[in-house]
Structures are given as C-alpha cells and as structure tokens.
Amino acid sequence: MKNEVYNPYQNFTQTIDNAARVLGLDESDYIATKHCERELKVSFPVKMDDGSVQVFEGFRVQHSSSRGPCKGGIRYHQDVNQDEVKALAAWMTFKCAVAGIPYGGAKGGIKVDPSKLSRPELERLTRRYTAMIAPLIGPDMDIPAPDVNTNGEVMGWIMDTYSMLKGHCVPGVVTGKPLDIGGSLGRMEATGRGVMIATREALKKAGVPMKGARIAVQGKGNVGSYAAKLLHELGASIVAVSDSGGAIYNPDGLDFDRVFAYISDRRNRLKDFDGAGVSHISNEDLLELDVEVLIPSALENQITEENAAKIKAKFVVEGANGPTTVAADAILEKNGVIVVPDILANAGGVIVSYFEWVQNIQSLMWDEGNVNDHLNQILCNAFEAVYAFHVEHGVSLRLSAYAVALQKLVKAKKIRGIFP
Numbered sequence: 444m445k446n447e448v449y450n451p452y453q454n455f456t457q458t459i460d461n462a463a464r465v466l467g468l469d470e471s472d473y474i475a476t477k478h479c480e481r482e483l484k485v486s487f488p489v490k491m492d493d494g495s496v497q498v499f500e501g502f503r504v505q506h507s508s509s510r511g512p513c514k515g516g517i518r519y520h521q522d523v524n525q526d527e528v529k530a531l532a533a534w535m536t537f538k539c540a541v542a543g544i545p546y547g548g549a550k551g552g553i554k555v556d557p558s559k560l561s562r563p564e565l566e567r568l569t570r571r572y573t574a575m576i577a578p579l580i581g582p583d584m585d586i587p588a589p590d591v592n593t594n595g596e597v598m599g600w601i602m603d604t605y606s607m608l609k610g611h612c613v614p615g616v617v618t619g620k621p622l623d624i625g626g627s628l629g630r631m632e633a634t635g636r637g638v639m640i641a642t643r644e645a646l647k648k649a650g651v652p653m654k655g656a657r658i659a660v661q662g663k664g665n666v667g668s669y670a671a672k673l674l675h676e677l678g679a680s681i682v683a684v685s686d687s688g689g690a691i692y693n694p695d696g697l698d699f700d701r702v703f704a705y706i707s708d709r710r711n712r713l714k715d716f717d718g719a720g721v722s723h724i725s726n727e728d729l730l731e732l733d734v735e736v737l738i739p740s741a742l743e744n745q746i747t748e749e750n751a752a753k754i755k756a757k758f759v760v761e762g763a764n765g766p767t768t769v770a771a772d773a774i775l776e777k778n779g780v781i782v783v784p785d786i787l788a789n790a791g792g793v794i795v796s797y798f799e800w801v802q803n804i805q806s807l808m809w810d811e812g813n814v815n816d817h818l819n820q821i822l823c824n825a826f827e828a829v830y831a832f833h834v835e836h837g838v839s840l841r842l843s844a845y846a847v848a849l850q851k852l853v854k855a856k857k858i859r860g861i862f863p
C-alpha cells in the first residue's frame with residue numbers, strides 16, 4: 444500500500460510467513476521465530492564535555508538463541524528505534540542460520556548522531572551503554588560486533604568495560620576488535636569480501652562476465668568500500684559510489700584506486716571529490732543507474748515501492764541489512780531483477796566474527812589466508828544451498844534463503860523441545 448509507514452519488523456514477519464508457505468509449515472512449527480526472545484530498552488545519562496548531562500536511549504534485542512548464543516552488531520544512529528533493532532536482530536538469526544554458523548541473532552543500538560559527539564563523549568556513551576546491557580551479554584550468551592557508525596575502537600571500549608566489570612579479561616564478549624586485543628585478521632574487510640563473493644557467484648550462475656561489469660555502490664562505509672575494492676580487483680568497473688551527502692559517477696568507470704584512497708579517510712565527503720569524467724549525482728539517481736550490479740550498502744528502506752520499477756540493474760546485491768521493502772521486492776522480481784538477499788550477501792562479517800570468537804575461545808590466531816579461505820568456503824556453500832532451493836522450488840533467492848534458514852531453525856527448535 445502506498446504511503447504505508449515503513450516497519451522493518453513487519454517486513455521480516457511477512458517474509459517469514461512467505462517462506463513458511465513455500466515449506467508447507469504449520470504456523471505452530473515456526474510461530475516462535477516471529478517473536479524476539481528478549482528486548483531490553485535502556486536510558487542512561489552521559490556527562491558531556493561542557494559539563495551538561497544528556498540522557499540517551501538504547502536497545503539490545505535478542506531474537507533467538509535456538510541455534511547458539513545470540514550474535515549481532517551495535518549501531519549508533521539518530522533514527523534507531525525498537526522495531527528497527529528487533530528486525531535487525533531477527534535478520535541476524537536468519538543470516539547465521541543460512542551461513543550455518545552456530546549462533547542465534549541479536550542487535551543493539553543507541554539513538555544518537557555520533558558525528559555530534561567528541562571522542563571522549565563517545566567513549567563515555569559506549570562504556571555506560573555497555574554497563575547497562577552487561578547482564579545480557581557475554582561470550583556464551585550474546586556477542587556484539589560493529590554495525591552502522593561503530594568500529595574496532597568502540598568494540599575495544601566494550602571489551603574493556605565488560606572485562607572491568609567481570610574482573611578479568613574477556614576478549615570473546617565482542618567481535619570486530621582491533622588486532623592487538625584479540626581481533627581477527629580479515630575481519631575489517633569481511634563483510635565487503637562476502638559481498639564480493641556473493642556478487643561473483645551470482646554473475647557466474649547467470650553467465651555474466653565480471654570483467655567490465657558496471658557496478659554502482661550505495662554507501663562508502665566499511666561494507667561498500669571493501670566490496671567495491673575487491674570487485675574492482677576482479678575486473679569490474681565501479682561506476683558510482685555514494686555517501687549520505689551524494690554520489691560520484693563516471694559511466695566509463697571511476698579511477699577506483701584514487702577513490703578508495705580518498706574514502707579511506709572516513710572524514711572525506713564525496714561531494715568534495717573531483718576527477719576527470721566524474722559527475723555528482725544524488726543517492727536516488729545512483730539507485731536508478733544503468734548498470735549490471737547495484738549494491739545498496741547503506742541503510743534499510745532504500746529500494747521501495749516508489750523507485751523499484753525504475754531500477755535498471757540486472758542484479759541487486761544487498762550489502763546493507765533490509766535495503767529493499769517487501770513491496771519493492773515483488774516489483775523487482777516481476778521485472779526479472781536478480782536480488783541476492785542481505786542475509787546471504789552480507790553474511791561475511793558475522794562469519795569472520797565467528798572465526799574471531801573461535802580464536803578468542805581457543806586463544807590462538809589464524810593467518811589471513813586461513814580466514815579468507817574459510818570465509819569463501821562457508822559463503823559459497825551457503826550460496827549453493829540457497830541456489831539449489833531456488834532452482835528446485837522456482838522461488839526468489841530471498842525466499843529461498845529464508846526457507847533454507849527457517850528449516851534449520853525449525854529443526855533446532857524441534858530437537859530442543861519447549862521448556863518446561
């Protein structure tokens with residue numbers, strides 16, 4: 444319905460119902476997966492640099508622990524709200540299930556625009572939030588990680604705060620940490636690397652050559668920047684990249700080495716980037732470019748009922764979580780656009796988070812080749828399983844990914860039974 448208020452959690456439950464229908468499940472088989480196990484909302488004061496006190500609102504939601512401890516990132520964004528965090532937590536459950544890693548799903552967030560805070564304010568905010576959610580997290584319970592606007596430095600503060608509260612060092616409480624305190628080689632690039640792998644496999648199945656494939660990437664954060672870099676290394680032509688202030692575009696391909704060096708300094712804005720043949724376009728225009736592959740890797744709700752019919756890309760590979768609404772998804776499918784869904788395409792991050800957690804628990808370190816090889820193997824296996832379902836049942840890759848994951852969840856729930 445037009446102008447319907449966007450609710451990502453409703454998007455999630457609708458997709459689950461559709462996947463359950465394909466599997467012929469009875470509602471009682473999967474009804475629990477439509478609800479979050481635990482939802483914590485916190486409000487807490489932070490002392491600002493000017494001596495004033497501000498109160499912030501945060502969340503930690505655990506969607507499911509059926510297949511293992513809960514796992515998922517923490518985001519800092521002014522639009523964070525409980526329904527968004529619930530949807531993000533649920534998507535993590537399905538992402539971990541489709542990848543076949545032994546986790547359930549969780550997510551956290553603080554309603555804050557971190558660009559308005561100084562570094563010391565950000566640290567105090569992070570430490571106090573960690574203390575507020577500390578009863579819920581832990582290496583066997585719920586393991587946070589980076590997400591939108593959080594990074595290794597923030598994970599380091601979380602690890603330190605949690606360890607101080609416990610009285611001993613607990614590296615496995617969080618992943619995406621800096622290398623010096625138990626982070627994993629390859630974790631920083633992992634989500635982008637996964638997006639590259641998903642794109643590569645999708646093009647391969649369709650017989651579309653990677654060499655010269657025109658790719659537009661929405662978002663120059665951790666996901667978009669590395670996905671573009673790795674696809675460029677495979678011979679693709681990166682024609683457009685954006686940040687929240689707009690996009691740069693060159694139909695003949697951007698000088699991506701130069702662009703990557705520029706965006707590697709996170710403070711640089713693309714509106715200030717100049718280059719031969721480069722024009723400046725809006726984020727909306729980027730989504731509608733004539734390209735082989737579109738990679739939305741910013742926020743949810745980007746491809747909607749309003750613009751879905753205008754998408755010219757042959758493939759949409761979802762680097763972000765939830766960039767396409769359910770209504771838009773139906774339009775893309777009708778128009779023959781192949782959508783590689785978020786829970787498969789961006790699973791690289793949590794897969795390498797899993798490796799980091801395993802290394803922390805075992806107190807050993809893998810070399811980078813080992814990390815990347817294992818990531819490639821796990822993601823290719825997941826892609827093949829989803830693709831096989833798609834071929835067998837004739838449903839979209841999204842529905843196939845959800846169905847594959849839902850089967851695993853339902854099975855785990857059945858084996859464990861219902862307590863008491």
Ligand code: GLU
Binds near residue numbers: 515590591764
């Ligand atoms: N925030 C990332 C995601 O949405 C990574 C989560 C993790 O590593 O736990 O998949």
